[in-house]
Amino acid sequence: MNLAQFPRRGYVKTPTPIEYLPNFSKALNAGIDVYMKRDDMLPGAGGGNKTRKLDFCVADALNKGCDTLITCGAVQSNHCRLTLAWAVHEGMDCHLVLEERVPGSYNPDASGNNFLFQLMGVKSITVVPKGTDMMAAMQGVADKLKGRKPYIIPGGASNALGALGYVGCMEEIMAQMFAMGLNFDHMVVPSGSAGTHGGIIAGMIGNNINIPVTGIGVNRPKPVQENAVLTVANQALELLGVETRVPADKVVAFDDYVGPGYSLPTDAMVEAVSMMAQTEAILLDPVYSGKAMSGLIDLARKGYFAKGSKVLFLHTGGSPALFAYLPTFRK
Numbered sequence: 629m630n631l632a633q634f635p636r637r638g639y640v641k642t643p644t645p646i647e648y649l650p651n652f653s654k655a656l657n658a659g660i661d662v663y664m665k666r667d668d669m670l671p672g673a674g675g676g677n678k679t680r681k682l683d684f685c686v687a688d689a690l691n692k693g694c695d696t697l698i699t700c701g702a703v704q705s706n707h708c709r710l711t712l713a714w715a716v717h718e719g720m721d722c723h724l725v726l727e728e729r730v731p732g733s734y735n736p737d738a739s740g741n742n743f744l745f746q747l748m749g750v751k752s753i754t755v756v757p758k759g760t761d762m763m764a765a766m767q768g769v770a771d772k773l774k775g776r777k778p779y780i781i782p783g784g785a786s787n788a789l790g791a792l793g794y795v796g797c798m799e800e801i802m803a804q805m806f807a808m809g810l811n812f813d814h815m816v817v818p819s820g821s822a823g824t825h826g827g828i829i830a831g832m833i834g835n836n837i838n839i840p841v842t843g844i845g846v847n848r849p850k851p852v853q854e855n856a857v858l859t860v861a862n863q864a865l866e867l868l869g870v871e872t873r874v875p876a877d878k879v880v881a882f883d884d885y886v887g888p889g890y891s892l893p894t895d896a897m898v899e900a901v902s903m904m905a906q907t908e909a910i911l912l913d914p915v916y917s918g919k920a921m922s923g924l925i926d927l928a929r930k931g932y933f934a935k936g937s938k939v940l941f942l943h944t945g946g947s948p949a950l951f952a953y954l955p956t957f958r959k
């Protein structure tokens with residue numbers, strides 16, 4: 629697929645590493661070898677998956693003559709942190725609309741990503757209650773700006789353009805597999821606003837790579853999440869001018885690891901984050917990669933992956949959010 633037809637800013641200059649996790653695989657003791665795609669090491673303050681998507685979205689904003697980015701997310705949003713970071717890098721303004729998905733959870737003095745919003749000089753933060761029409765709320769912020777040209781990026785940059793970042797990631801993985809002489813049997817990805825999972829699926833189907841992908845949802849019920857992934861994957865293929873569409877049965881996004889709700893801790897997440905830290909010294913996050921890894925651990929223990937499988941886990945980043953969860957890990 630020809631990704632070069634779309635302008636990007638070049639934030640992703642070199643492939644992120646694929647690493648074998650020998651100590652973690654041994655501790656898991658489920659007869660599988662776990663590898664990790666280190667997208668937590670992507671450039672952008674604090675790292676993480678949104679950089680691949682913003683590479684395309686910010687290029688579009690600049691090509692349209694915009695000088696201000698407006699985006700939205702949860703109160704500890706990594707996507708908001710990275711949109712702000714790249715706005716600063718480009719000399720643009722950035723305004724954030726934060727959805728209080730857990731009532732009362734916004735604390736202007738909180739650590740983690742919230743602290744970084746302040747540190748990197750966010751122009752404004754608007755906090756809205758759960759269930760608010762976020763596109764309308766962002767448009768409201770745009771309408772009030774005087775003498776600026778705003779560009780609105782949807783939550784998670786999970787539109788077709790943003791998802792191209794993960795089509796690119798899939799192509800990068802393929803090239804690395806060939807160079808390393810590694811053939812993965814399965815891939816596990818976090819599934820949130822769906823652009824990451826959707827882009828990976830579009831890259832898999834568009835390139836005829838027959839590796840099963842299991843998504844681990846962090847928010848929505850399984851059928852709703854799978855439909856969101858399918859939609860953005862097909863939109864990305866359409867944007868790329870590829871005629872193939874994704875068969876619905878290629879999209880799997882389990883909701884068994886969400887726990888009480890988005891961003892709310894689970895014991896399995898604490899186990900996954902602690903186990904990864906203590907076996908490989910790799911930092912996961914409480915909201916996405918920690919819950920996704922708790923899914924991989926549970927599925928492996930249940931025999932979901934065939935014995936001897938090589939399983940690639942996509943580490944999407946998010947570790948700055950750990951610092952907003954100290955009591956969860958200290959108890």
Ligand SMILES: *Cc1c(COP(=O)(O)O)cnc(C)c1O
Binds near residue numbers: 784821
């Ligand atoms: C946003 C995010 C995800 C989920 O990616 P989506 O494209 O929104 O599904 C996973 N991990 C981290 C750390 C994130 O910030």
